[in-house]
Amino acid sequence: MATAPIPALSPLTSAEISTCSSIIEAAFPPGTKFHFKFIMLQEPPKETVVAFINANKEGKPRPSIERLAFVAYYIKDTPLFHEAIVSLSQRKILKNVRLPDDVHGCLDGPEQEEIERICLSHPDVQAALAELQLPPGAFVVGEAWMYGSDGINDTTRQYQMYLYMRDPDNSTEPDSNHYAFPLPVSPVFDATTKKLIRIDTLPTGTEFEATGVKPWKPKPANEYLPECQESLRTDIKPLRVIQPEGASFKISKVGERGTTVEWQKWSFQTGFNQREGLILYNVHYDGRSLFYRMSLSEMSVPYGDPRMPYHRKAAFDLGDAGAGATANNLQLGCDCLGLIQYLDGVVCDADGKPEARNNCVCIHEQDSGIGWKHTNFRTNRAVVTRGRELVLQTILTLANYEYILAFVFNQAGEIHYEVRATGILNTQPIDDDLFESAFGTVVHPGVLAAVHQHLFSLRVDPAIEGHANRLVYDEACTLPRDPATNPHGMGYMVKETVVDKSGGYDLDLANSRTYKIQNAAVKNPINKKSVAYKIQVPPVQLLIADPESYHHKRAEFADHHIYVTKYQDDELYAGGKYTNQSRGGTGVRSWAARKDNIVDEDLVVFVQFGLNHIPRIEDFPVMPVEIIRVAFKPANFFTKNPAIDVPPSTQNFNQSRLAQSLEGDCCAPRL
């Protein structure tokens, strides 16, 4: 197997998490209380891991690697936020610093729940709600949002509370879709003291400013629960995936929480943490190195409504919440078909204890339609193969919204990163008699869904046949009409440009600009081209907020389709390590600004993609998946189609059947 296990990259175990918090606690006076935000594997320096991998390959003695943990915590109920590195090998703290006042820890569930509780029982909030004249038995739900940044009294950590109501006619239903009843009262709380700072009133009319609240008028509910639908479809018959000989993949444990996966010439190691969720390491195809590490690095969801307090509404879903922290417990037969392998994860809770994320990743195969086909029209012999994919999927719930994230491997040497955006639109109240809004779409009576962008940053640390790689791009360039070289004006050619400095770079539709990660020292034996993987990324409109805005300062990745940096340890998160109420200056834009030489160096590519979400009413109450796929495809890496050895598709293998759906034979008599 090409990907020998690297135990040093295996996620922290439950015991290690507990050990870390104990070590931290022991460093403080007895009785000190803590609120832990992160206890995660601190990945060893890449140099060390690479030495380990190389020693493995060469059969030499492998270096021992110190096992470290990254810990971030508050002294409970204080703004004293610390970052520590704990050596589990030595059982001691290697580094422990208090972070500046304007650096804040992420949100977490228990804290959000506590704030919600305090908010809803606060007399001032109750008084503000009373003005709405909600119906008897109204059940109000509060969601504690990241406060965002605007530079106005925002140094202390705060929560912006958005309030909703369950369907008043069904207010004992805990799964009622309260997003159909947004309320115009939005209290702000201090995250540390849990004190009310003020109560904002939301703008709901045509004025830029909020103009006060109006008494609530009855409106219908809009539930997504099956039992609340007038009827469910009865005409969809079962479709089952049967794998009578078992799955085609092999999974082995690495440490307690890591695995290696082998499937169809692919091999790689998996990890999982609170921040990034699923991580892939040391990805090889047919024994050849491709990627050292791949993970979702960050995403930013800035909203476009400029009215207070919405101007601060921008979620950094990994940095503020965490892809691992919010990972769903996936259910057999619900989230995938066929033979499923689940992986379990573990994160830390606020007390520094391990907290399970069981079934947080599912692994399964899927048919992906025809993989390649050719029919010889002279003989009518068709050779056709079906494509098979291996999917590693994780699903995040970020309050109202869901992201279904998957690494998808295929037999043609391609890796696709697929995002399915679903879940519930974040909603805000709008006057009942108002249907037009410049900033969003009315998706239900009294409910506005504002325009917003979903901008993802996928971090790709390549190792295309080694770590000295370069980033280049191909462009299709028109040839000027010229009697000697292009007399008919139809010629075009491909021009390859080397990206020589770290920085932000963009796609260009006008010339099909395509980025490739190359190893210039390794040539294709047939055509002498440098071996490469190309990046196929659907172009998205980049961050709309202007360069002086906080959205722009904070989302350090969201202004370019591609960022490329020279590798440095600990530069994992494109929006910076601490995104909650961040002010920028600590993410990939800042690293790229070093203008490092990146030609034939150890470089890292951040790929930005996503969608500009102009809500439709069809996106409510739960939106149909919107699918985005980024692909990494070999470009002169192999000597031919790497899937050419996939056995042809046969009826014996696939056992399809003729449908009996038609009265008689459809098009009989046959000719």
Add this chain to the structure above:
Amino acid sequence: MATAPIPALSPLTSAEISTCSSIIEAAFPPGTKFHFKFIMLQEPPKETVVAFINANKEGKPRPSIERLAFVAYYIKDTPLFHEAIVSLSQRKILKNVRLPDDVHGCLDGPEQEEIERICLSHPDVQAALAELQLPPGAFVVGEAWMYGSDGINDTTRQYQMYLYMRDPDNSTEPDSNHYAFPLPVSPVFDATTKKLIRIDTLPTGTEFEATGVKPWKPKPANEYLPECQESLRTDIKPLRVIQPEGASFKISKVGERGTTVEWQKWSFQTGFNQREGLILYNVHYDGRSLFYRMSLSEMSVPYGDPRMPYHRKAAFDLGDAGAGATANNLQLGCDCLGLIQYLDGVVCDADGKPEARNNCVCIHEQDSGIGWKHTNFRTNRAVVTRGRELVLQTILTLANYEYILAFVFNQAGEIHYEVRATGILNTQPIDDDLFESAFGTVVHPGVLAAVHQHLFSLRVDPAIEGHANRLVYDEACTLPRDPATNPHGMGYMVKETVVDKSGGYDLDLANSRTYKIQNAAVKNPINKKSVAYKIQVPPVQLLIADPESYHHKRAEFADHHIYVTKYQDDELYAGGKYTNQSRGGTGVRSWAARKDNIVDEDLVVFVQFGLNHIPRIEDFPVMPVEIIRVAFKPANFFTKNPAIDVPPSTQNFNQSRLAQSLEGDCCAPRL
């Protein structure tokens, strides 16, 4: 059922095809020989069909519709090319005209085979081949290509012959991949007289002009046949789709060769012809009208190598060959999984007789992963539905290349048009010692695959709640920073623009420009917006050839992502009715130039998409599928997610299983 059958749109039957040719033959002196190019249904005037549909809906008497055929034919072995309209109802010719000298019929298999035979036995060609000093037993294969246009002695219809050789070590294998052995000799034949016009020598070096041929040197083969591979994968286990209760769709015949299809609130009628292949008519969802007609209208594949004769290389795969004419006979268990319904088609042969295209369309359902999901983080209750799709697939073989084309319907009211490009790159010889070419990629020793574009035009004749529709586009527009309206510089809004005149329009990535087809007279009952369907089309680099080039003149659709016209009968083919050696002036660019008012009119939208194919060595000998999807999605057409009534995904329904792929339980002990 919303889509009542419209027999007038049912494709011609075998008997009708024979009748047509008999009627034509009877109009000429006895003994006249014919070469038929097209005998297809001449669709009735839309006005008539719409009157029929409306009468059906209203339960009124339905107008009788005359059954017409469109016929195009040569007087055999002459350049006399005719176009006729035959009334099958009246059994007479309504129109029969000789077309101008520079209007030509499409290619067809028997004619191409005859030219190939004549070419390979021609003494001048044999003499030219002798100069190559091919190895003993060499088996040469000739492919008769559309000649293209350059305005130089190209009024008569011609064929450009590209010659290849089977693997000389396996020259009795009829399925040997001869594209791995392109030869530098390219004879040109008159298509009418079948006489040799000249023999072009292909440029193979660094010079712009061909510099003569060099003796052949041995090179390896590059076969795609499974029995020719060193080994096939043995580690891919079966994955079967089982539908124990049958398919969820219902198909009924309309006439002999048409069908209506009902599935998950969708209903539509299918047609099939030689030119466009599969056609959809009268598409409804839940009884509401969406599209009058949808089909692939044309595609252009211009190559970028400016050297003679490649400057003329540009295939119009529908107009020059035909999506119906080249449709594969699809095989159970090879081209799809699960329960499959096949449809049979019929085209005409050169003698005007019916020729079967059995199994030319397959219909099946597929699972498409999660359709929508939300997990309430407070209760951990997840509601998740799986997406089911209905696929109508047809596969074309155009000599070396394959297109897998599918209309895909889902439960969220969306139609996706999917193209999978696969098959064999068209190849040309390159000097054995040359690895760099500005115009392509060396994919095998001595083999160059030139850069080329695949530009598709999908014709969409909308009927969004009726025929008076408008085309609009949404753009996400930055708000200028302003203390009163956008004080924090992050606001943006959506601006809708009405397209008021027929013309060519483009995507604009910089502002997420998205086109929508609207019915301004029908408002969404909840948010009062005009009901609409939006067009999500992946942006492609448009035609690169300059505006004076023949590629540009001929590919009348390929210079804009969107063309929109006011409906006129008979404007079906975006590149004109007769594309072979065309000179332009007869396609959608010309129709759009009428600058008709198209606001709240009966309009037609042509959607252009595709790929700029910069070959990789991995695309040879058969390329892995490159997938492109265009989507039509409701935009404020429904009052909520139309898939909200899909029953939740359950293990009982799906019967998935845990994989037994891991030694022990992977991440035990669970926390």
